[in-house]
Amino acid sequence: MLDYRKMYFQLAAKVADAMDILLKALQEGEAEFMDAEPFPGFKVVAIKDEDRDSE
Template identity: 45%
Template sequence: MPDYKEMYFQLAAKVANAVDILVEAQQQGEHDYTEEETPVISLKNSKREKKGGDQA
C-alpha cells in the first residue's frame, strides 16, 4: 500500500519550491523594471493642450 502521507509531504515540498522560484522571478523582474534608465512608456498631454491659447 502506498504511503500517502509521505507522498503528500513530497508534493507539498515541491509546490513550496515552485512558489519560491516564481516569487524570486517576480522580484527579479520588478527589480529589473525599476532599474531601467529610460521610461518604457512616454505619455503626452496633447489632448489637454489647446492650440492658439483657447481656454474653452
C-alpha cells in the same frame, strides 16, 4: 500499501519550491524594471477626478 502521507508531504515541498522560484523571478523582474532607464518620451499625465475636485 502506498504511504500517502509521505507522498503528500513530498508534493507540498515541491509546490513550495516552485512558489519560491516564481516569487524570486517576480522580484528580479520588478527590480530590473525599476532600475531600467525610463522610456524615451515617457510622461506622467495627471487625470482629474471630477467627483473629487467638486468637493
